[in-house]
Amino acid sequence: MLTFKAISQLEVELGFRAVSMCACRLHQCTPHEMDEGKVQQNNGQNQLAAVLNSDPEDLRMIKRRKRRRQQKEDESIFAKCGLLQLENTTRDELEKEISNSKVYDHDGIIALNKPAGVPVTGTSQDRGNIADILPQVAESIGKPAAEIAKAADRYSSGLLLLGECKQTATALNDTFLKARRRNQLIRKYWALTVGIPSPVQGTIDIPIGSEKIGDHTLMLPRRHASKGNFEHKDVVPCRTDYQLLSANQDLNCSLLELQPLKLQKLQFQVHLSNKLCSILGDRLYSNQIQDILGVPVLVDPHQAAIGTQNIPAAIQKALGLRAWHMARLPLFLHWYQVTLPSWRNKKDVSIKAAPPGYFIEALQRLGLYSQEVQENIMNDGV
Numbered sequence: 001m002l003t004f005k006a007i008s009q010l011e012v013e014l015g016f017r018a019v020s021m022c023a024c025r026l027h028q029c030t031p032h033e034m035d036e037g038k039v040q041q042n043n044g045q046n047q048l049a050a051v052l053n054s055d056p057e058d059l060r061m062i063k064r065r066k067r068r069r070q071q072k073e074d075e076s077i078f079a080k081c082g083l084l085q086l087e088n089t090t091r092d093e094l095e096k097e098i099s100n101s102k103v104y105d106h107d108g109i110i111a112l113n114k115p116a117g118v119p120v121t122g123t124s125q126d127r128g129n130i131a132d133i134l135p136q137v138a139e140s141i142g143k144p145a146a147e148i149a150k151a152a153d154r155y156s157s158g159l160l161l162l163g164e165c166k167q168t169a170t171a172l173n174d175t176f177l178k179a180r181r182r183n184q185l186i187r188k189y190w191a192l193t194v195g196i197p198s199p200v201q202g203t204i205d206i207p208i209g210s211e212k213i214g215d216h217t218l219m220l221p222r223r224h225a226s227k228g229n230f231e232h233k234d235v236v237p238c239r240t241d242y243q244l245l246s247a248n249q250d251l252n253c254s255l256l257e258l259q260p261l262k263l264q265k266l267q268f269q270v271h272l273s274n275k276l277c278s279i280l281g282d283r284l285y286s287n288q289i290q291d292i293l294g295v296p297v298l299v300d301p302h303q304a305a306i307g308t309q310n311i312p313a314a315i316q317k318a319l320g321l322r323a324w325h326m327a328r329l330p331l332f333l334h335w336y337q338v339t340l341p342s343w344r345n346k347k348d349v350s351i352k353a354a355p356p357g358y359f360i361e362a363l364q365r366l367g368l369y370s371q372e373v374q375e376n377i378m379n380d381g382v
Helices: 009-028 031-052 056-073 091-099 130-140 166-181 227-231 267-273 313-319 357-365 371-378
Strands: 102-106 109-114 147-151 157-163 187-194 201-205 208-213 216-221 239-248 253-260 289-292 295-298 333-340 349-352
Touching (some): 091 109, 091 130, 109 349, 130 147, 147 166, 157 166, 187 267, 187 357, 239 267, 253 267, 313 357
Parallel strands (some): 157 333
Antiparallel strands (some): 147 157, 187 333, 201 239, 208 216, 289 295, 333 349
C-alpha cells in the first residue's frame, strides 16, 4: 500500500531546486558531458528523495540554516535592531521584554515602552498580551499592585502607562478625561508616512463610523453624519492635529507628529489617508491611495484591496525590504510623548519613549532624521 508524507513548501523548493539546476546544466552540456550530466541529474533526484524522507529534526535544521542565511544576507532596517515576532516569542521572553522597557518611574507612574504588535488585552486565540503577563511584569519592576491606565494599541509601539496602584491608575485616566474636556492635547505620536501632507501643518476634523467591508470592520469617514448618528454613537467625533517634522521630497515620504483630542480606533489611518498619506506598514487603508498617471488619488474603500502595502520601489530599496519583510512589516506609528498637566496638583509631568531601533534606522535611511528629531530622541525621559 502506498503511503504519503506531508511536505512543506520549503522541502519541495529545496528538492526541485536541485533537480532544476541539474536539468539546466544538462540542457547546455556537450555530448561529451552528457554522461556526467545524467549523473548530476540523478544526484538532484536523489537529493529530492532524501528531503522527502528526512527526519523532522533534519528538516528543522535545514530551515534554521535558511533563516541564518537570510539573516546574514539581510541588509534591511531590521538587520541590526530586530523586530519582536509575537508568534515566535515565549511568555517568559515577552515578560522580560516588557519589564526591561521601563522609561519612567516617579510620582506613582510607571511608563514602559511597548513593542508594536503586542496587544494590551486579548482573547483566548491571542498568543500573548500585556494584561495576562501584568502580574509577573509588576513583580519584576517592583510594583506588585500596578495597574494599566493607558497604552498604545496593539499595532502601535510606544508608551504603556501604569499606576503603581488602582487609585493612581484611576487618577491617570481622570487626567486624560479632564484634558479632553478642556480641549487640551496631551499626547504626541510619530508616524512615518508614504506621502507628504498639504498643508504641512493643520487640523483634521472628520467624524468616523464603523462599516463591515468583506471580512474586516473598518472605520470610515462620515462627513455628513446626522445628529441622530452621533446620539446613537454610530458615528464619533474625531480630531487630529498634525505637524510635519521632516520630509524627503524625492522619495515622497515624511515624519509627522500627530496629536489626538480623544483617540478613536484607527483614527490616524483614516485621517491621514484623507491627506493622501499612508502610515508605513498600514495594511488596511494604504491601498485606498492609488497612483493614477503619477497623481495620488483616494479611491472608494469598497474598491480598495486590503493587504500588503504597495510601497514605492525607491522606498523599499532605501529600507532594504524584501518579500519576507513585506509580509511582516510593523506599523510605523509610535506613541512618543505624554504631558500630564498639574499632576497631583503640582508641576506638569512629561514622559517620553524613544521609537524602536528599526524606526530610527528607517528615518536615517530615508533622510528624515533631522536635528530636531535627533534631539527629541536623545532627550527621551522627563
